[in-house]
Amino acid sequence: MGLIDKVNKSKPSVGGVTTEERAEQLLEAVDGQILPSGVELLRESEDYSGGRGTEYLEGGAEWFQFLFFQIIFLGFLIVPSVFVFFGLVGLFSGSPAALILICVGGPILFFSGPYWFKLIFNPDPIVLLTTRTYYDGNAKFFLKTSEEENISYGETYETEIDYAVQITSKHRITALYDPGSDGAVRSPSYSIFVWEEGNENDQAIIFLERLSYNTTQGEAEERALLLGRRMSLKATDPIVQDEWTRFAHSSQRVFFR
16 A cells, blocks of 8 residues: 555645645654654554564563463364374274264364464564654644564565544544453453544544553543643543454553653
8 A cells, every 4th residue: 555545635734735745754754763843752562473473472471372372273283183083093993983073173184284384384484563653743743654674584674654644623532441351351441542523433543542451431531631632632531442443452652641
């Protein structure tokens, strides 16, 4: 997707500069590690992919989560292997259940086997994706960039624009309430978002930060009000998770205070 597809050009920016032009100017500045006056780095996130999955784990919680899901996936290799083994043994003994075991375990083994072979012997290159969100307080302008680095090959690619948004009178700030999931798999939480009034289902909303799990509704509202005053945005009542797309990730660090 090119810059024209990612940037909304329909609204002129401050001083007659289009959103696309301002995005290019700000990208050039921040890509050179220079933050112009009035520009803040709101948040930064680092996400790894590729490898065997253990090269970039940090802390016991990440190891536990990794091992938990790998054990589940390993079951899709071990169980069908057992089925196929006993099915083959059953063929020689004339067991009527032999074909059933092979027909059940064979297809599962066919699809799960290559995954484990590739993961162990030929993993994908380790890639680090760094995303950053900047805010220009003078122009009331958001810019989100992404930079990809292939750690395995030592290659860094050109920084790209994910989106650029010119804040208008239609934009609002709110606390998004995620009620969590059954069985306490995911605890209830609040996140802070900027969105455009009358366009609540738009995916191009701006995620600012995820609050701690013990944050109350009143504290989340106060946080939205505080950030709203910093950006001259009107705060609204909290919105329930079901109406939105969840963007919160534990690896994200928030700079905007």
